[in-house]
Amino acid sequence: MDSINRLSAFYDWTLTLADKRVAKWPLIESPLPTIAIVVCYLAFVVYIGPKFMRKRKAMDFGLFLPAYNFALVALNYYNTTRSGHRHLFFSMNQFNLNSSFTKVANGVWWYYFSKIIELCDTVLFTLRKRDRQITFLHVYHHSTMPILWWIGTKWIPGGQSFVGVILNSSVHVIMYSYYGLSAMGPRVQKYLWWKKYITMIQLVQFVLAIAHTVQSLYVDCPSPRWMHWALIGYAFSFIVLFTNFYIHAYWSKSYKAKSNGHTTVDGGKHGNGVHVK
Numbered sequence: 638m639d640s641i642n643r644l645s646a647f648y649d650w651t652l653t654l655a656d657k658r659v660a661k662w663p664l665i666e667s668p669l670p671t672i673a674i675v676v677c678y679l680a681f682v683v684y685i686g687p688k689f690m691r692k693r694k695a696m697d698f699g700l701f702l703p704a705y706n707f708a709l710v711a712l713n714y715y716n717t718t719r720s721g722h723r724h725l726f727f728s729m730n731q732f733n734l735n736s737s738f739t740k741v742a743n744g745v746w747w748y749y750f751s752k753i754i755e756l757c758d759t760v761l762f763t764l765r766k767r768d769r770q771i772t773f774l775h776v777y778h779h780s781t782m783p784i785l786w787w788i789g790t791k792w793i794p795g796g797q798s799f800v801g802v803i804l805n806s807s808v809h810v811i812m813y814s815y816y817g818l819s820a821m822g823p824r825v826q827k828y829l830w831w832k833k834y835i836t837m838i839q840l841v842q843f844v845l846a847i848a849h850t851v852q853s854l855y856v857d858c859p860s861p862r863w864m865h866w867a868l869i870g871y872a873f874s875f876i877v878l879f880t881n882f883y884i885h886a887y888w889s890k891s892y893k894a895k896s897n898g899h900t901t902v903d904g905g906k907h908g909n910g911v912h913v914k
Contacts, residue, residue, distance in 0.1 A: 656742075659791065659794050664787070665790055683780075687768045702820035709755070713809040716744050738795050748805075748806060749789070753783050759771060774879070815832060836882065840880065846868065
């Protein structure tokens with residue numbers, strides 16, 4: 638009980654450092670809704686879902702798949718433009734600065750919420766019986782991002798956060814465009830030769846995120862230093878996982894031969910068929 642009380646006291650102290658301007662925004666006041674969503678995702682979608690579908694037919698979502706992917710293209714484009722709003726850089730008076738903060742924070746919140754929406758990726762895998770695509774990388778990414786960006790939205794919904802939002806949302810515009818086009822069927826899929834380059838772009842974004850965060854450690858950045866180091870470690874973990882994915886997907890001949898002909902989440906037949914972020 639003493640440990641619980643100390644942990645509770647520490648959390649209460651951190652709340653004094655949170656940005657009060659977003660304190661009452663949807664899902665931000667308490668971490669419990671986000672944690673509950675992630676726990677339900679792991680329990681019902683990742684663990685129970687494949688078992689539930691084992692003796693059932695895979696569902697065919699038809700035109701819903703391209704519509705879903707293109708909707709995420711639009712949302713990520715919105716996140717990119719909202720978080721990178723020019724007023725963040727060019728506003729000179731306090732009124733415009735406050736207005737800019739609202740615009741940027743709104744983009745950061747929508748980015749956080751998009752991580753919850755993207756849990757539906759795994760739901761689609763499960764209902765279409767694409768269990769092999771529910772990899773460690775896929776689950777690790779989807780289960781950690783909502784919690785990470787709840788923290789980002791609550792404590793630093795502007796400033797340092799918007800760089801990561803712009804980088805990742807820009808990559809997701811390209812990625813979901815690919816999956817949306819691929820979901821349109823074989824007549825479109827034959828033109829989609831650029832899948833492996835999406836992974837390369839993803840790796841570049843993690844390197845840029847680390848470089849930007851390291852640079853922030855050497856300037857007078859008001860963001861907590863522990864958040865900088867946590868972000869560096871988190872991005873590095875993705876570099877390791879995505880590099881491993883790239884090697885197995887595009888360099889390993891045995892992996893290619895083994896995976897040849899497997900259908901991807903978007904309906905195509907491209908390499909290993911793993912849908913990752």
